[in-house]
Amino acid sequence: MATKNSLQKLILSSAILVLGFSSLPAHAGKIKCWKNSDGIRECGNVVPPEYAQKGHDELNSQGVRVKSVERALNKEEVAERKRKKAEEKAKQDAINAKQREDMVLLNTFANEDEIVMARNGKITALRTELRLTYKSLAKAKARLIESRKLAAGYERSGKKVPKKVSNEVIANQKQIENYEQFIASKKSELNNINTKFDSDLKRFRELRKPRQPAPKK
Numbered sequence: 001m002a003t004k005n006s007l008q009k010l011i012l013s014s015a016i017l018v019l020g021f022s023s024l025p026a027h028a029g030k031i032k033c034w035k036n037s038d039g040i041r042e043c044g045n046v047v048p049p050e051y052a053q054k055g056h057d058e059l060n061s062q063g064v065r066v067k068s069v070e071r072a073l074n075k076e077e078v079a080e081r082k083r084k085k086a087e088e089k090a091k092q093d094a095i096n097a098k099q100r101e102d103m104v105l106l107n108t109f110a111n112e113d114e115i116v117m118a119r120n121g122k123i124t125a126l127r128t129e130l131r132l133t134y135k136s137l138a139k140a141k142a143r144l145i146e147s148r149k150l151a152a153g154y155e156r157s158g159k160k161v162p163k164k165v166s167n168e169v170i171a172n173q174k175q176i177e178n179y180e181q182f183i184a185s186k187k188s189e190l191n192n193i194n195t196k197f198d199s200d201l202k203r204f205r206e207l208r209k210p211r212q213p214a215p216k217k
Contacts (some may be wrong), residue, residue, distance in 0.1 A: 030058045030066065105204055115204060119197035126190050130183060137179040144172035 033043040034056040047056050055071035073081065109115050147168040154161045 030060060031063075033057045033059060102203065102207055105200055106207060109200075109204060112201060112204060115197060115201050119193060122193050123190065126186055126193070130186050130190075133179055133183055133186070137176065137183070140172055140175045140179060144169065144176060147172055 031043050031045065032047050033041055034047050034051045034054065036042050036051065043059070053072040056069050057065050058067040058069070060066050109118070147165060151161045151165050151169055154165065
């Protein structure tokens, strides 16, 4: 329940507000209204400094609110607002990206058969690369065996292994590592192709599926 003092302040504030509006000329500027520390609405041309960060309304000469200024946010509220804004942007970016992917899918393929043919073509190309790389790997391993035998022969005879021979051993080892890494990446790519095209085929069917008419109300 409001105290007698608070009621008096409220009546006085309301009287001042009414008198102020009745005496304003037609070209007068906007009036700002805020709540004081007792929660009572006060109005004037300028918001007092102690209430400047607590938000206020702006009224025209007819007493109609034309603008509301929010109170200043604290650090936690500012951080939360930024977080929500970033979250909303991420969601919208994901929606936009999905829409772009759908458009590319529809513009790239005319029917399901074209998707299957594209998948089979990529799989065939990858398998060819793998087959050729396996052959190169086998040759590199054979070269490594020979270069190691040559180096071992020098060591058994008590001679220093020529730098050329030791470099060949290192080069063959490095080449084998590169081939094995390439094979691993292509195998992973092969698995991803199947997953990707299965997903594309499913999505293509969804996009091409005739939409059911909305039920009549």
